[in-house]
Amino acid sequence: MKIDLHVHSKEYSACSSQSIYEQVQAGIDKGLDGLVFTNHHKFLDKELIEALNESYAPFKVFNGIEITVSTPRGSEDILVIGLHDKRLESSEWIYEDLHEFVTESGGFIGLAHPYRFQDYIAVDVENFKPHAIEVSSSNxxxxxxxxxxxxxxxxxxxxxxxxxxxxxxxxxSYFNIFLDPIANEKDLVQALIGGRFMIKE
Ligand SMILES: [Zn+2]
Ligand SMILES: [Zn+2]
Known part of the structure; x- marks a missing residue:
């Protein structure tokens, strides 16, 4: 299954020009099997996610989030999938605390676009390893x-x-190929943490 784990929409990300519906339709038109909305510090409403999954089945729409963590050395963007706690909708997180919260709650944590803002990593990924690192994207x-x-x-x-x-x-243009069927968010998080996917070459 082909899934894009990092998608924005204009309703919740000022930087995006595409609506939720346009993004889902683009995913279907391009042959993806699902995508994860990861707007900045904002989840989509649970009811909307359910309605999208009903309307566009078998295409899968997941509810993730992108969180900017700032440090004196710079900032990094962190992707979280599998958790919907409103406390995640904040730009005040300290990376180490966020890492602990996500991993202890059974979620997936990924480092988005490393080296995009500076030529080093601004947070302690050596001692607080993310599950995955984004190595290619349109940015x-x-x-x-x-x-x-x-x-x-x-x-x-x-x-x-x-x-x-x-x-x-x-x-x-960018997606991941999952080796097992992904029926729900639990399957997705399990596959992500277990590394049961490979990037589209
Ligand atoms: Zn992003
Ligand atoms: Zn970002």
């Missing part, structure tokens, strides 16, 4: 992919490829 330079893959290898993290799609055209 990353392809020529730097080796640097991001080396980081993932060094930390023994899984690698993921996501559109980080804000605009038409980004969806469908």
């Amino acid at each position: 990353l330079k392809d020529e730097d992919i080796d640097k991001r893959i080396s980081l993932a290898n060094k930390l023994s993290c899984h690698i993921m490829s996501n559109s980080d799609g804000h605009h038409n055209g980004a969806i469908g």
